[in-house]
Amino acid sequence: MQDSYDVVIVGGAVIGSAVAYYLTANPDFTGSVLVVERDPTYATASTSLSSSSIRTQFSNPINVRISQYGSEVIRSFAEMMAVGDDRPDLNFHPGGYLFLASTPEGARTLRENHEVQRTCGADVVLWTPDELAHAFPHLRVDDILLASYGRSGEGWFNNTGLMQGFKAKARVQGTEYATDEVVAIASDAGRANSVTLKSGRKIDAGWIVNASGPRAALTARMAGLDIPVEPRKRTSFVFDCARSPEGSARVNDGRLPLMIDISGTYCRPEGRFFLTGCPPRDDVAVDWDDFEPQYDLFEEMIWPALAARSESFEAIKVVNQWAGHYAFNTLDHNMVVGPHPEMSNFIFANGFSGHGLQQAPATGRGVSELITYGEFRALDLSELGFERIVENRPFLEKAVI
Numbered sequence: 001m002q003d004s005y006d007v008v009i010v011g012g013a014v015i016g017s018a019v020a021y022y023l024t025a026n027p028d029f030t031g032s033v034l035v036v037e038r039d040p041t042y043a044t045a046s047t048s049l050s051s052s053s054i055r056t057q058f059s060n061p062i063n064v065r066i067s068q069y070g071s072e073v074i075r076s077f078a079e080m081m082a083v084g085d086d087r088p089d090l091n092f093h094p095g096g097y098l099f100l101a102s103t104p105e106g107a108r109t110l111r112e113n114h115e116v117q118r119t120c121g122a123d124v125v126l127w128t129p130d131e132l133a134h135a136f137p138h139l140r141v142d143d144i145l146l147a148s149y150g151r152s153g154e155g156w157f158n159n160t161g162l163m164q165g166f167k168a169k170a171r172v173q174g175t176e177y178a179t180d181e182v183v184a185i186a187s188d189a190g191r192a193n194s195v196t197l198k199s200g201r202k203i204d205a206g207w208i209v210n211a212s213g214p215r216a217a218l219t220a221r222m223a224g225l226d227i228p229v230e231p232r233k234r235t236s237f238v239f240d241c242a243r244s245p246e247g248s249a250r251v252n253d254g255r256l257p258l259m260i261d262i263s264g265t266y267c268r269p270e271g272r273f274f275l276t277g278c279p280p281r282d283d284v285a286v287d288w289d290d291f292e293p294q295y296d297l298f299e300e301m302i303w304p305a306l307a308a309r310s311e312s313f314e315a316i317k318v319v320n321q322w323a324g325h326y327a328f329n330t331l332d333h334n335m336v337v338g339p340h341p342e343m344s345n346f347i348f349a350n351g352f353s354g355h356g357l358q359q360a361p362a363t364g365r366g367v368s369e370l371i372t373y374g375e376f377r378a379l380d381l382s383e384l385g386f387e388r389i390v391e392n393r394p395f396l397e398k399a400v401i
Helices: 014-025 061-075 104-119 129-135 159-172 213-222 296-309 356-373
Strands: 004-010 033-037 097-101 124-127 146-150 176-179 182-188 191-197 202-210 229-241 258-260 266-270 273-277 316-329 336-340 343-350
Touching: 004 014, 014 033, 014 159, 014 343, 014 356, 061 104, 061 356, 097 104, 104 124, 104 146, 124 129, 129 146, 159 176, 159 356, 182 213, 182 343, 191 343, 202 213, 202 356, 213 229, 213 316, 213 343, 229 296, 273 296, 296 316, 336 356, 343 356
Parallel strands: 004 033, 004 202, 033 176, 097 258, 202 343
Antiparallel strands: 097 146, 124 146, 182 191, 191 202, 229 273, 229 316, 258 266, 266 273, 336 343
16 A cells, blocks of 8 residues: 555445545546445445446436446446456346335326436336236235336346446456545645554555445545535335245236335345335434344234235245445435535545446546536536535425335
């Protein structure tokens, strides 16, 4: 490890590794890159504990396009991240997303979102209750007014595979990874200039990228800055089904989608099992080291919602569960990407609120453009910048789950 780097990235999970990959893949960037990761096992990283899915069904054009690029990268990932004979397979399952609406307001939102998605070229259709029942015969649809279904470009994939692919390629391209922890950030005259590591090393830096997930606020405070990102717990459950409906669909070769029920519960196939979860009623910040699952969610909220939606889900049994953290942006649940207006070489890549995996490719590319060219080029992410935090101006996205 050197004493100075052009770019120091704080956090080496999917966002930090994506930034490192895109920087070192860009022939116009000729600098050095150091990624500092406190836990190289990634055992509690949001990346590792994610449900690892991607969708284009958002209400804002920029979020649609971010995921469209993410889908493009996932499809071509094996070739992009090839290292020698190793071509990482993300095992993408093109199951699609299924949003349900049971109120006139909810149906109107799906229609408004669909117009945005259609304008962006997303392959999404709206279905009546009869069309929904025909496509997925196991569902009870008596209370449904409208459904929105992604026919392509949506599904789920290998979460750690995405991260490790970026990391491996970034290292081959010259990125250095250090198993350590940033404990202090020094600045002078409106610029961050160095980080101090827990090991005692001081590293000079031309740029600092905050990619520390749910710990984003801790990293920002070291530089005397604030960002409204906090850890929110999300518990995932894997369940077995006495009479699985997988294979019963009349679309997409029988595959079931990731369904977002009107209750807020989501459910999707996971091999021969199903993966499910929902936001807790009392959704508050938790300690950064609190990963105890909220076991009661399954019996109190999830199972009743699933059993009401499908007879197939009346007899199910939990076989595994775990808790991970959303890096939750309390202002508007959307990512913050770009420099702080008072410290132009301190770059935020934070607050993804559960969308970090699918947004990692566009974020990595965007941050690399900011550092290399001083501007976004491929996709303008400026409306997701830090300025809206300063102005307390939420970025509106209706399709947050």
